[in-house]
Amino acid sequence: MRLLSLALVSAFALTGACPTIASSDAETSALPQIVVPDLSEQTMKDVTRELSLDTYEGRAPGSIGEEKTVAHLIAKFKAAGLEPGNNGSWTQDVPLIEITAKNVSALNIADRNGKVMSFAYGSEYVIGSYRETPKTEINQSDMIFVGHGIVAPEKGWNDYAGVDVKGKTVVVMVNDPDFENEGLDGPFGGKAMTYYGRWTYKYEEAARQGAAAVLIIHDTAPAAYGWNVVNSSWTGTQFLAQSKDGGKSQTQANGWIQKSVAKEIFAAAGQNLETQMAAAKQKGFKAVPLNLTASFNFDNDIARKASKNVIGVMKGAKRPDEYVLYTAHWDHLGRCTAASDGDDICNGAVDNATGTAALVALAEGYTKAGTPDRSVVFLAVTAEESGLLGSKYYAENPIFPLSQTVGGVNMDAFSMSGPAKNLTVIGKGKSQLDAYLEVAAKSEGRTPEMEPTPEKGFYYRSDHFSFAKLGVPMVYFEGGDDLIIGGKAAAQAAAEDYEKNRYHAPDDEFDENWDWSGVMSDLKLYYRVGRMLAMTNAWPNWNEGDEFRAVRDKSRSGK
Known part of the structure; x- marks a missing residue:
């Protein structure tokens, strides 16, 4: 899961209106009035509680927790009135590679005089490999x-530019060069991160350049999470999509180092970290x-496993070959870095047992309301925590053609901080689905706002x-940052508490005292x-100029 956008909410607010929808294929003025059936809070509680039990061992792909999760979801989808979504089967196999780093050494940094600094695995650096090899060894690799x-x-x-990193270890910064801008102006969209800022991109580009290893400097603000999240996410089993070359096109090793470690390394190199990081934000920066x-x-323990997406469908009454998606990831981290009490199960109650439970509750709601015009697909995907692997596999190997998929909504971690006056829209202004969300929010007396x-x-x-x-146009939003009780201050406190104490940690456990009122308000939306x-003839698209518009137009044209 991406960290809740409520986390570390700042006073910074973006302004600007959502682009006007002018396309004739989005007849938003004729959107139907929707009567929401009784959506079961009890179902939300029961499924979330069940999937969060210790017996599910944190729902890691390929584990006993997966077997139990898949069985539970199939039973719940069937009871909710859905049909199997994959040609008579409830599941879609997702081929994965499971790699677990074992016997990890310290990170040893040596200067030209033979002086060595050592940094401990877990507390000061983390490392892993995307290659299917029994042992990874980086020996006296030059650092750049x-x-x-x-x-x-x-x-x-x-x-x-101008540097050869083949066989070397590159040290990189997280996020984009214009991360600290106070608006959306800048070569990389200013304050808004682009894909170039993601850690996944950093590893991909380093591999294209032929680097042996990558070490990302962790810095809490641009990373958007603390070292505790890096530690818990990178010190256990990693899941990757199976590749034809066994990962040989990847770097030998990918990892992170604490910023304090980076300062020591740069000092040993006769460099000032802050000075070099500032220089790297300027166009024309030269590698150092x-x-x-x-x-x-x-060492690497390697296993090939077929994890599973779970798919249920409600066939449409009038246009069954047109599809609407609901998605949520069922997986979590499995066993992870232990808490002080020795608990090493990352239960993932909020992230994302809540979203998975929502699939069931919504399926029940659709059955109560009656069959819609279009078919509705309820898709619980695997391996989100490992890089969106389950959804990526489905999107590239769809059961229902993407050219016939109208759009959909994604649900990832409901907020337990209570009902909000607003809602936070991730990617607001990108697609014509904003108009649908505006209508839905107005019906609930809430205001959609940009993240x-x-x-x-x-x-x-x-x-x-x-x-x-x-x-495929997709709506993705979260409970807002302006709570009915306590306003923005209460929302910020709750989000910071979750990030610090529960996010990707063993304490993300089910709590019988949770306030579900905000969850149920979001579920209605x-x-x-x-x-x-599911009840219109419209085919909403990405707004003109959006990065995904061209691929949608090509898909819909059949070319």
Whole structure:
């Protein structure tokens, strides 16, 4: 899951109106009035509680927790009145590689005189490999600081210009160069993160450049989460999509280092970290050889596994070959870094047992309301926490053609802080689905607002992105940051508490004392938007000029 956008809410507010919808294929003035059936809070509680039990062991793909999760969802989808969504089967196999780093050494940094600094695995650095090899060994690899590690020809930006990093260890910064801008002006969209800012891109580009290893400097603000999240996410089993070359096109090792570690490394190289990081934000930055070497090694336990997406469908009454999607990821981290009491199960109650429960509750609601005109697909995907792997696999291998998929909504971690006056829309202004959400929100007396922290790149961090980049318009929003009781201050306190104490940690557990009123308010909005899509003839598109418009137009044209 991407970290809740409520987290660390700042006073910064973006202004600007949502683009006007002018396309004739989005007849928003004729959107149907939707009557919301009784959506079961008890179902939300029961499914969330069940999937969060310790016996599910944190719902890691390929584990006993997956078997129990898939069985429970099939039973609940069947009871809710859905049909199997994959040609008579409730599941779609998703081929994965499971890689677990074992016997990880310290990170040893040596200067030209043989002086060595050592940094501990877990507390000071984390590392792993995307290659299917029993042992990873980086031995005296030359280190180079490559700024943000970005190659963007369309922006005239190349952090690798004039430097050969083949076989070397590159040190990179997270986020974009203009991360600290106070608006949306800048070569990389100002404060709003682009895909160039994501850690996934940093690793991909380093591999294209031939680097042996990548170490990202962790900095809480641009990363949008603390070291505790990096530690818990990177010290356990990692899941990857199976590749034809066994990962040979990837770097040998990918990892993170604490910023304090980076300061020591740069000082040993005779460099000032802050000075170099500031320089890297300017166009024309040149990579800096550190005249140091990195060494570390670890073993890899490797297993091939077929995880599963769970798919239920309600066939449409009038246009059954047109599809509306509801998506949520059922997986979490499994066993992770233990808490002080020894608990090492990351239960993932909020993230994302709540969203998975919502699929069931919505399916029940659709059955109560009667069959819609279009077919509705309820898709619980695997391996989101490992890089959106389940949704990516479905999007690239769809059961129901994407050219016939009208659009959909994604649900990832409901807020337990109570009902809000507003709602936070991730990617507001990108597609004509904004109009559907406006109508739905108005019916509930709420106001859709742009995310207050676009620099954190949430748009690229949940399963809607897998469909968006292949053209399917998707709505993704979260409970707002202005609570009915307590306002923005209460919302910020609740979000910061979740991030600090529960996000990607063993304490994300089910609580019988949770306030579900905000959850149920959000659930109504998800129902309204999906039901409107399922009851119209319209084919909403991305707004003119959006990065995904061309692929959608091509898909719909059949060319």
